[in-house]
Amino acid sequence: MSVLNIHERIINTSMAETGKLIDGLASVDDRLWPRDRWPAMKLDRPLGVGAIGGHGPIRYTVESYKPGLWIQFRFTEPKGFLGSHRFEVERVENEKTKLRHTIEMRVKGMARLIWPLAIRPLHDALMEDALDNAEISIGGQPAKREWTLWVKFLRRTMSRSRSKRKR
Numbered sequence: 632m633s634v635l636n637i638h639e640r641i642i643n644t645s646m647a648e649t650g651k652l653i654d655g656l657a658s659v660d661d662r663l664w665p666r667d668r669w670p671a672m673k674l675d676r677p678l679g680v681g682a683i684g685g686h687g688p689i690r691y692t693v694e695s696y697k698p699g700l701w702i703q704f705r706f707t708e709p710k711g712f713l714g715s716h717r718f719e720v721e722r723v724e725n726e727k728t729k730l731r732h733t734i735e736m737r738v739k740g741m742a743r744l745i746w747p748l749a750i751r752p753l754h755d756a757l758m759e760d761a762l763d764n765a766e767i768s769i770g771g772q773p774a775k776r777e778w779t780l781w782v783k784f785l786r787r788t789m790s791r792s793r794s795k796r797k798r
Contacts (some may be wrong), residue, residue, distance in 0.1 A: 632737065632746075634714070634734060634738055634746060635734070635735055636734040636751065636754065636755075637731060637733050637734075638731070638732045638758040638759065638761075639730065639731035639762075640729070641727055641728070641729055642727070642729070642765055642769060643769065644726060644727075644728065646699070646700075646728050649728040649765070650698070650720050651699070652730065653698075653699070653701070653702055653719075653720065654698050656672055656678055656702065657672045657682075658677070658678065662764060662768040663764055663765055663768070665760035665761050665763075669686065669757050669760065670686045671686060672685070678696065678702070680693050680694070680695060683707075689706070689709070689750075690708035690709075691704035691707055691716070692704065692705050692707060694715060700719065701718065702717060702718050703715050703716070704716050706736060709745065709750075710742065711738050711739045712736055712746075713736055714734065714735050714736020714737060715734075715735060715736065716735075717733055718732050719731050719733070730765050732758050732761070734754070752779065752781050752785065753785055763776075
């Protein structure tokens, strides 16, 4: 099964300022990733080609990176995720840019069930939270949105599961 999942937002600032959001991923100054509500993006070294890491159960390697413009990660887990995800910046006007996150992959085996039932709804909520962070970081006020009941249920279930494993 092929997956193409795109989230994008117009950000009222320059390419350079929006690009800094991508360049700060997984750093102490990360203003894009919503680590206050989701598992933090962590890498084994500073952002760059070859860095290995992930967030929660999702693992990946930095496959390509052009500072200020885009970064692409190649999935290594979960099993059956065959493809990549990327953040990119596109100029719309002088002081308007589009920040986009794209997943392009094929899913095989159990991932054919896990993606639509659990990972996709969680991913969609996480990406909207990240794009909200992008707007907030430049002084904007994103539209108020709430997670769906399904996302709340999945998060509660996963949280309980993690707590049991820790004990």
